[in-house]
Amino acid sequence: MTVVAAAGRVELEGIDVRFERAAAQDTVALQGLDLRVGAGEIVSVIGPNGCGKSTMLRVIAGLIAPSQGTATLDERPIEGPNRRIGLVFQEPRLLPWRTVAANVAYPAELAGIPEPARDARVTALLGRVGLLDAAGLVPSQLSGGMRQRAALARALALEPDVLLLDEPFSALDAMTRERFNVELLALWGRLRTTIVVVTHSISEAIFLGDRVAVLSARPGHLVADITVPLERPRTLDMLDEAAATSTAREVRRHLAAAEAGDET
Amino acid sequence: MKRGAILAGLAALTVFVLIWKAVVIVSGFPPFILPPPEAVAGRLVQAWTTGTIEPHAAATLLEIGLGFLVGTLLALPVGYGLARSAIIARLVSPYIVAAQATPILALAPVLVLWFGPGLLGKVVICALIVFFPIAVSAMVGLRSVDAGLLELGRSLRATRRQVLLTLEIPAALPSIFGGLRIGITLAVVGAIVSEWAGAERGLGVLVNLARGSLFDTPLMFATLVTIAGIGIVLYLIVVLVERRLVGQR
Secondary structure (H helix, E strand, C coil): CCCCCCCCCEEEEEEEEEECCCCCCCEEEEEEEEEEECCCCEEEEECCCCCCHHHHHHHHCCCCCCCEEEEEECCEECCCCCCCEEEECCCCCCCCCCCHHHHHHHHHHHCCCCHHHHHHHHHHHHHHCCCHHHCCCCHHHCCHHHHHHHHHHHHCCCCCCEEEEECCCCCCCHHHHHHHHHHHHHHHHHHCCEEEEECCCHHHHHHHCCEEEEECCCCECEEEEEECCCCCCCCHHHHHCHHHHHHHHHHHHHHHHHHHCCCC | CCHHHHHHHHHHHHHHHHHHHHHHHHHCCCCCCCCCHHHHHHHHHHHHHCCCCHHHHHHHHHHHHHHHHHHHHHHHHHHHHHHHCHHHHHHHHHHHHHHHHCCHHHHHHHHHHHHCCCHHHHHHHHHHHHHHHHHHHHHHHHHCCCHHHHHHHHHCCCCHHHHHHHHHHHHHHHHHHHHHHHHHHHHHHHHHHHHHCCCCCCHHHHHHHHHCCCCCHHHHHHHHHHHHHHHHHHHHHHHHHHHHHHCCC
């Protein structure tokens, strides 16, 4: 297919998220967050622990309504969960009683896509993430990496324009993680979905992203939006290039400032 | 079923019979107090072939089956309501607990008085006794659904019905089957108790007949063996269905 990815532009403007608590004070997770992600772009989001990165993803996914500000997908306000947005959580969240194939088929099943079409799609997706041989296994028979692959395949099941990844590889060992990131980029090379990926790793953020968005400590807002000066397709070796290391230094500087709570 | 489980069952039975026989020999109890196992086995075969037990067993089995079915069908939706709504839980729990706390033995005569000595009264008693464990296990099971899976369902725009069918029920099944296992054994208790409270037929009636007017202790034991057998077989059926539905996780 030679479709130019025109869909999948995400814009957050002045987003506040306040969680109401019964006790004295509400928790403010996000305050005045702005973020623009172009169609087909990959943006890595990094920030101190508990800064509201996951909350931000949930706003985009339509799972949390912001207390203030606007979130839009291709100019249309995000008013709830949307099938054009695929979500990969930190944990695989597979249905333990279903096989891998049935888990990947789940979104299509809920969407009422008839079985023959569903099956063809599941087979294609399992092929893409390298799980064809595991189609008939249940999650407890899989390794952590395989489970997360299945979760990725499931997030792609409805051919979303936007893929949101919430620290999807944080539970995996470093080697698996690197391989995974390479595969993710290869997949992106074919699908050109917009990707917003939350991560804790600076090198991962740089390797994956066109830009790295650095959030402040809670209440989170954008403190730096750094363009990654690396070509695509990317290889792991590029992380050793001068451009990558200077970007890493910049990200680290902003992160340190954000963690210290001082915003310059 | 695995061969190991069958062998273990047979071993347990053999040990039980051997001890029984040993007690008979050592104690010297007369047969009308404790008949030897071979006498009971002989009476059991005879009672079945001559049709002494069969109509009673059929009556009891019908009571157990209907009572268990009705109790389950009532308990599952109530368990769902208890799990879903704190208000329902608060309003209904006192009645459920009170019904459970009142011994069925004491309640049975009242229920027979109201619903008559026929099948209806028996089914009511069986249903009542199986209701509690199944409702509670359904409630616990439905509440046990992983919050992460519910959020996944929400992100995929699952309808209320889809959440119930694809997330809540599958997640609750292991717990529900725990309740069904307890329920099916209690249904046997319920049936026998209900027959004691007034009935013309049933294994509970036969135990009384054998003890009283017939003065046939081996038949009494043969009836007990039959009741135990029914309980075990029904329990195993529930376990088999559970294996089929819950499977490997």
